[in-house]
Amino acid sequence: MADVRIRPMNELDIEGICRVDEKITGRYRPEVWERRIAYYIRRDPDSSQVAESDGRVVGFMLGEVRGGEFGLEEPTGWVEFFGVDPGAREKGIGRRLIEALLGHFRAKGAHVARTMVAAQDKDIAAFIAAMGFAPAPVTALEKRL
């Protein structure tokens, strides 16, 4: 694999992100990613990051700094969507993406980053833990409707 470059995501990454997502989930969901990517670009285009190799997107991490959610008033860097092409894993791309994202969060004045991981996503939980995230003193709750 050619050198991997980490850079802020832009509107021309949509198809590349759809491709990575499709490889992971088996579903082609352009409308979903168009909506999400438009949201992050609109709010802070320097925040979300992609990994690019040989002109192709091989990983992405979407997030932003927000405050006031769930009673957490302090500016918080939220890590919300990420994926790495299965053929490009084990090369430190996830680590580089999250380092770039956390660097941006710090520059925006956040002192804490948060994310949520589904209990069954053991690989993701292991990755997030390896990146220094620890269980937070908040509980995710749900009610089926």
Next chain:
Amino acid sequence: MNDDVRTLPKPYHDAIEHWQRHNFPDYPKLAEEWDRFFPKDEPFCLCAKIASDIPDEVEVGDRKGEPKALAPKELPEEAAQHLLTAIRAQASTEFGSIQQHQGTLARAQEPQDHAWALRVMAEELRHGYQMVHLLTSADWSPVTQTSAADMVEEILSMQTGSHVLAAFNLEYDSFLDNVVFAAFIDRVGKYQLTMQKISAYKPYAASMPPMLREEAFHLAAGVIPLRRWVEAAARGDGYITMAAIRKAIHKWFGRGLEMFGDERGGQTNVKYGLKDLANREAQDMYVAELERMLDDLNERYVRSRFPQVSREEADRRFARVKEGETVDGVRPDDLLQLPDRRFFRRRGEPAYQMVGAHGETFTDVEPYIAHVLANLPEAYRASIDVKHWADLQRKVARGEMPLKEAINSMPRLARVGGSCPCAKSVRWVMESAAK
């Protein structure tokens, strides 16, 4: 990393609000649509935003390493002249694009497209405000006899047809133009802002990052509707065909290229530390980015034409069509592609060369004009702009007009110092501002 927010002195602020009422009457709808389409976003602010984390030293050119200028008089006189010309031209583009968008804004088919275009227009208004801030917050007397109030008056008096750059003198024919403009012309804007981010004039450099952040959304407001339209076109249930998009690209591409300036120039801006790329270099990067954009759109088109095949198979089919093969009914001509850079050019190195959309050369002017017309949107063909171009093309080809004269010819004379349409004796900027 928070921006410093500045408001113009009241006469100028009022002048811009007055201009908005005449030229951007849909502006109040933005507040109505904001909570629905941009619910978590900071409210729109008609203000100048100044970035704080700008280097203090000149980053490129002959004065690299020296302190950046904080006032025009601290720049070499020629550099200050270049800078003032650039600010006035940029101001013209910001206000000009609003006038263009307004004409067809109401024709958006989707509420989201309407809201996005509305936000783009409001942010262009803010960018125009930012340029007026640059003109009115510094003393430009070392390089111009014109007062700040008169410079602002001139900018606010421009109409579609009398702006500085040709791309802002074309009327939109439909909402397709709102979207293609955002994808193509706002992308030139992104390049200009990025190059100017290193400006040796610190107030200008500090104006760029907030504008660039907003410009990123403007590009998305072009690309994302285009993605949806090519997908609908592939399904056969779209109102907008690939051919219509292709013709709109032909309308705008050359004008976008010309916004970079003559391909052979731009070194003076680099020398003075006002930009970090010469014109051709920046134009090459722009074209490469557009090719990537069209690849993405074409990939989506092919994927939608063959929804039953795997991603890998769709990729293979796309590669074959791109190489010139017709695959299961998808022809190379069905895809979007950029015309040759020399096609339909009126300024720069290839101005008035008779080169077709695919790079073919013409020796006779009438077949060339017929070729260009066949490749442009029908509504645009009927415009004064196209007629003006065809007249000049004929004169240049027949040796009846020097090339330089044709390059400098505009379809309408600039109307400088015009008055507000609500009372012919009233200026946009009230006289008190001139003091």
